[in-house]
């Protein structure tokens with residue numbers, strides 16, 4: 001007997017990157033940080049772990065206070081979530097319905113389509129250009145809720161704040177969600193634009209640049225009324241969405257600014273190193289502004305390269321989507337990890 005509601009017949013769940021537990025891999029497949037959480041984060045978590053017999057603070061007030069100061073917004077303009085995936089889910093529920101569809105690039109974070117299908121939202125997937133970049137002109141007056149990852153997922157390509165602003169101001173009737181999961185690796189956030197545009201919602205995560213992927217922490221920043229909408233949904237589904245240990249880990253990560261900055265700078269340097277070395281091996285590599293690169297070579301298919309690297313104990317991501325099926329996506333790991341990767345690729349080719 002199948003008890004699963006028919007409304008899910010067309011739902012294909014998101015496939016997360018492998019988190020294998022069988023043996024130790026050099027893990028360059030899910031864009032985590034190669035660095036541990038800041039020592040201050042770790043200390044706060046240890047100090048407050050005894051508090052988890054109580055429910056967490058649903059307003060995450062201590063974290064909101066630190067964050068609102070750090071990002072220069074009011075406390076009612078920010079909402080913390082269980083990973084930014086949760087913020088994206090709330091946004092899809094809040095700003096899309098039978099009459100308002102969603103729009104996003106055809107090459108981007110796969111979760112948008114999954115959320116669209118889950119919530120029965122009509123999704124328009126707008127092709128990126130041949131060079132995999134987004135043309136901002138394709139996003140004007142769409143009459144849809146727009147999701148743009150900036151830098152874009154999979155490609156790492158970045159739209160300037162002027163280009164983002166152009167999209168936001170040409171969609172005044174709809175919400176534009178700018179997913180800044182990768183913004184900290186050398187680029188400028190659109191958060192200041194939320195002061196000017198009531199239809200802009202920016203999301204960020206602590207999973208990539210702040211070394212807290214397993215802590216599950218993300219947030220959305222926008223006009224008070226957008227944040228209110230998201231809160232209505234949060235309090236209808238998961239009022240205690242951010243757990244106490246994660247709240248303290250987040251506070252530590254925000255306060256320990258030096259540690260965060262140093263790690264981001266290291267990633268940016270290593271990204272350049274990885275790109276140059278892959279190019280020397282004959283790869284074509286996107287001009288990524290994030291903590292991964294997307295690379296292909298005529299000498300080996302993406303799927304074979306993925307498989308052969310895995311046999312050598314190195315995990316990269318093979319996405320397999322039609323437009324990028326020749327490519328593998330490689331997280332910018334530590335220098336040692338990247339050297340092991342480059343050596344393995346040299347051997348394979």
Ligand SMILES: *Cc1c(COP(=O)(O)O)cnc(C)c1O
Nearest residue numbers: 083084085109153181205207218
């Ligand atoms: C990793 C990622 C997310 C989700 O991050 P979590 O905060 O771990 O849920 C969202 N968007 C993009 C583009 C990502 O790459």
